[in-house]
Structure formats: C-alpha cells, structure tokens
Amino acid sequence: MEAAPFQPVRYGSPVLGGGIRARTTTTAHDLVEPMEYLFVKIVKACNLPTMDPTGSLDPYIEVKLGNFTATTTQLEKNKNPVWNEVFAFTKSDQQANFIDVIVMDKGVMKDNFVGSIRFDLNEIPTRVATDSPIAPECIRKSRANLYRLRSVFSGLLGTGEWFQDICTWKKPVASTAVHVLYLAFVCLPEMILPIISLWLFMLGVWNYRLRPRQPQHMDTSLSFADNVHPEELTEEFDTFPFSSQDPGVVKMRYERLRSIAGRAQTLVGDIAGQGERVQALLSWRDPRATSIFMVVCLVSSVVLYVVPFKVFVLLCGLYIMRHPRLRRKTPPGLVNFFKRLPAKTDCML
Structure with missing residues (x-):
C-alpha cells in the first residue's frame, strides 16, 4: 500500500474588476474552495494465507479511517492479488490519527479476517499535489x-x-x-x-473561411x-x-533530463554572452572597442542632429534592402565588430 498525505489543491485569487488584480497567479481552480485530501493506493498483496477449509481465497481490502470505510474489488481465488486502486479521503473525514488496512476473505455466510496493518498519519510527510493526476514533469x-x-x-x-x-x-x-x-x-x-x-x-x-466548425476537443x-x-x-x-x-530506470531518466538541461544551459549561456558583449561596449574591458564606439556615438549624434529624421530612416531602409550586387560576401562590419567584443565566457570554469 502507498499512502500520500493530506495535500492542498493549488488555487489562486481570481482577477476582480475595477482595476483590482489578484496577488497570486490564477489557475483553473480559482473559484474552487481549497480542500485537503489523503490519497491511499492499494497496490497488491503477496502470499496470503487461506482461511477457508477448501483452500480457496477470495480477497478484498477494507481501508478504515475513523467511521469511514472504503472497499476494493473482490478477486476470486487469488493468493497474490493486484488491485492498483486509489481512495481519497477529505480532511473532514479524518476522525482518527490512524488508518487501518484490513485484508478480508469473501465467504458464503460470513467474511473471514485474513490480516491487517495500521499506519500512523502523523508519520506521513506532507507534500504539495499537482493540479493534474498526470505529472507535469513528463x-x-x-x-x-x-x-x-x-x-x-x-x-x-x-x-x-x-x-x-x-x-x-x-x-x-x-x-x-x-x-x-x-x-x-x-x-x-x-x-x-x-x-x-x-x-x-x-x-x-x-x-x-478557416474558422472551426466543431467544438474544441482533445x-x-x-x-x-x-x-x-x-x-x-x-x-x-x-x-x-x-x-x-527500478533505480536503473530512474537513473536513465535522470541522464535524459541532464541532456535536455544541458541544451537549455547552452542556450542561456549564449544569450548571456550576447548581453555581456553589449555591456562591454562601455565597460572599457577592451579599450580600443570602447574608444571606437564612443567616437561613433559622438559622430552619429552630430549627424542625426543635422540630417532630418525622415532622410535618415529612408537611407537606413534602402541600405538594408539594397540589391545583392551592392553587397559584399564578407559579414557586415558592425556584426564583425560586435562578435569580437569580449564576454565573460573565458572567465568561467
């Protein structure tokens, strides 16, 4: 048996009118009252003793929490039954600090007791449940x-x-x-x-003409x-x-997650490197690059003050969209200059 502790359903404050906004991120459970649940999963039983003189065993399990009882499906003539059934108890149903799991044998006149086990709810660690029964980490x-x-x-x-x-x-x-x-x-x-x-x-x-003609579906x-x-x-x-x-399967998933995180880390590093090159324009880390950039800014300020803005925009657009015969096969000078700016990649271990 696997027991999960009482778990609060994730919810957020709804967005109100009149310019009032929620303090937290809203979800599909915004208008649902928060409730806490105890999920009990009955997995299987192994090598159950037979209580019937004929040697047959029709087991089922009762899960008792205070005055509330949940029963699994009865399996006929099975000493190693597998149920994989989940039961949910709300916090209001918690009338005791213990939960009893009782194995019973279905009889003709009377059900026979096979065995039982008791769990202390205070020993179960709490955790936050996901909004969906399917894990979002998949x-x-x-x-x-x-x-x-x-x-x-x-x-x-x-x-x-x-x-x-x-x-x-x-x-x-x-x-x-x-x-x-x-x-x-x-x-x-x-x-x-x-x-x-x-x-x-x-x-x-x-x-x-491409509008959907049917309701949205999965x-x-x-x-x-x-x-x-x-x-x-x-x-x-x-x-x-x-x-x-199995631990080997979990390790394989971990290695796969590392490979995915490695690609994301490479992308984040490239973006950070481009930002560091922008900061290097005025940080004097490369004195020659900073001096050239300052001279270009001084000259461009005078040119932009003298030349009308419409003329400047017109010339920039025509230069960008110029014919391939007017282009060089080498990369543009500005791109070449920017790529040669220093970044902090060389300073990292």
Missing part, C-alpha cells in the same frame, strides 16, 4: 509545450524569412513593391497605423499522445515525488 508534455511555443512564434519566423527574401531580391517584383511601400510610409507616417489596422481586418476576413497530435514512447508513458503515470520504478 517529457511528453515538455515536447508538446515546446511545439506550442514554436507554433505561436511561427508567424514571426515566417515574417523574418519573407523579409530575408525581400532583401536578397529572390522575387524582384515583390522587392520593388516593398521599396515603394516603404517610401510611402516614410513620406506619410500618419498612414502607418490605419493601414496596419486595415490589414488586420482583412486578415480576419480571410481567416473566416487533440492527440497536439498532446503528442499518438506517437509517445512507452517509456515516456510509464514515466508520466509514475508516482510523484517518490518513483516506484
């Missing part, structure tokens, strides 16, 4: 959430690829049209917001449940926080 949900995040930013990625095609003039007609539209926006900046609003309206009208492809690995499924339904699997 690999399947992590992969599904990653692809959800990728689908959210797929529009921005597609826009970046489209703008890259415009700058490389893969479609001369489209590149020319973008140049003309850019000149119009620079000359008439008051038309930018109205045109963007009109474009969003037309996009909504275009997507109307999507196995979105959840990655259609091609999940059996080991990942076993991990998902494993007990938490204490695993019931």
Whole structure:
C-alpha cells in the first residue's frame, strides 16, 4: 500500500474588476474552495494465507479511517492479488490519527479476517499535489509545450524569412513593391497605423473561411499522445515525488533530463554572452572597442542632429534592402565588430 498525505489543491485569487488584480497567479481552480485530501493506493498483496477449509481465497481490502470505510474489488481465488486502486479521503473525514488496512476473505455466510496493518498519519510527510493526476514533469508534455511555443512564434519566423527574401531580391517584383511601400510610409507616417489596422481586418476576413466548425476537443497530435514512447508513458503515470520504478530506470531518466538541461544551459549561456558583449561596449574591458564606439556615438549624434529624421530612416531602409550586387560576401562590419567584443565566457570554469 502507498499512502500520500493530506495535500492542498493549488488555487489562486481570481482577477476582480475595477482595476483590482489578484496577488497570486490564477489557475483553473480559482473559484474552487481549497480542500485537503489523503490519497491511499492499494497496490497488491503477496502470499496470503487461506482461511477457508477448501483452500480457496477470495480477497478484498477494507481501508478504515475513523467511521469511514472504503472497499476494493473482490478477486476470486487469488493468493497474490493486484488491485492498483486509489481512495481519497477529505480532511473532514479524518476522525482518527490512524488508518487501518484490513485484508478480508469473501465467504458464503460470513467474511473471514485474513490480516491487517495500521499506519500512523502523523508519520506521513506532507507534500504539495499537482493540479493534474498526470505529472507535469513528463517529457511528453515538455515536447508538446515546446511545439506550442514554436507554433505561436511561427508567424514571426515566417515574417523574418519573407523579409530575408525581400532583401536578397529572390522575387524582384515583390522587392520593388516593398521599396515603394516603404517610401510611402516614410513620406506619410500618419498612414502607418490605419493601414496596419486595415490589414488586420482583412486578415480576419480571410481567416473566416478557416474558422472551426466543431467544438474544441482533445487533440492527440497536439498532446503528442499518438506517437509517445512507452517509456515516456510509464514515466508520466509514475508516482510523484517518490518513483516506484527500478533505480536503473530512474537513473536513465535522470541522464535524459541532464541532456535536455544541458541544451537549455547552452542556450542561456549564449544569450548571456550576447548581453555581456553589449555591456562591454562601455565597460572599457577592451579599450580600443570602447574608444571606437564612443567616437561613433559622438559622430552619429552630430549627424542625426543635422540630417532630418525622415532622410535618415529612408537611407537606413534602402541600405538594408539594397540589391545583392551592392553587397559584399564578407559579414557586415558592425556584426564583425560586435562578435569580437569580449564576454565573460573565458572567465568561467
């Protein structure tokens, strides 16, 4: 038997009107009164003695907590029964400090007592339960959430690829049209917001034909449940926080988690390195780079003061979208300068 302690359901304060906001993060249980539960899982029994003269045994288990009793399914002629049944008791049902697990043998006239065991609830450590019976730490949900995040930013990625095609003039007609539209926006900046609003309206009208015709349902492809690995499924339904699997399996999961965390750590390190290069522009860690940057800032301040802002924006846009014949095959000077700035990566162990 496995017993989990009384666990509070995670909840948060709802967002109120009138500018009043919740102090905590809201969840699906915002409007649910917090309750505490004691979960008792009956796993199995081994080598039960027979109490019937015929030698047969039809065992079942009674779980008693004060005046409340829960009963498992009766299994016929089985000395090593396996139930895997879970019972939940609310804190209001706690009328005693002990919980009794009694093994009974179903008889024709009277049920026979086989054995019992008592657990002290005060000795069970408390823990916080998850909102879902399925552990949120599973690999399947992590992969599904990653692809959800990728689908959210797929529009921005597609826009970046489209703008890259415009700058490389893969479609001369489209590149020319973008140049003309850019000149119009620079000359008439008051038309930018109205045109963007009109474009969003037309996009909504275009997507109307793709509107969902059926109510929302569980999507196995979105959840990655259609091609999940059996080991990942076993991990998902494993007990938490204490695993019931073999130590070798737990070690394998730990190594897999280390590999995933290593890739995330590399990404975080790269982002931190870029930020440190930005800080190195004025930190005098590289005196030559800081001196060059200060001179460029001084010259640009004078140029931006003399040159009208529209002319500056127009020249910058045309320079970025210039024809490939006007480009060099070497990386831009600004990018080369930025990549050569020092970071704190060399100072780490």
